[in-house]
Amino acid sequence: MDDNIQINNVAIGQRMREERCKLGLSQEELAEIIGLSNYYIGQLERGERQMSLPTLVKISKCLHVSLDYLVLGNNLCAVGSVKESSDIYISSSNKDTELENLLKKCSPEELELFKKLMKTVLPYI
Template sequence: MDVDYREIGLRIRKERTALKISREKFAEMIELSVNYVGQIERGEKKFSVETIVKISSCLHSSLDYLIKGIDLRSKEKSDGELSYLLEKCSTYETALITDVVRVILPHMK
């Protein structure tokens, strides 16, 4: 598995700035130097498992998202939207949509 530290750093910075946390305050929260946090956010330094867990906790972000960019919050939102739309469908429409998904899904993987 290739680890893209630059992408991880960009996601960390994105989450930190979305929460309006300064780099200085963030460094204090995760008990690291401001310089080291900057290097992590630029993808210049690797970090320990303990560090990424602290970062994840402070940012209220999943490790899946920070490390691989998999945003489970978006999936939950999409699942909810899909359920809402299907509730409005008739039995026939739901069956038709299910058939369409069965045909399309194998070609998406």
């Protein structure tokens, strides 16, 4: 084990920003979800501040990534991945699932609303 591990706040911030953007969350939305200011989120994403362990855990959970990935960039697994934590996982071999059938009935506006709703709810799950 390497005892001289250096914490790179800029790299952590970049990974944090990338994952936040993948979820379609603004800095303001992420800040609201985890109870921080959007100014502080901006500082973290620019690597200007080092966050506490509890804050790091909250961000990791909200962005659905492992602490190892967020801190060191090791992409071992995602936290709370769909396969592990959901009864509605859609198998590629079974395309006639209940969820897909419901989504097929939605208008484009309803699908957009559903997408926004899911982006808001997922970090809390």
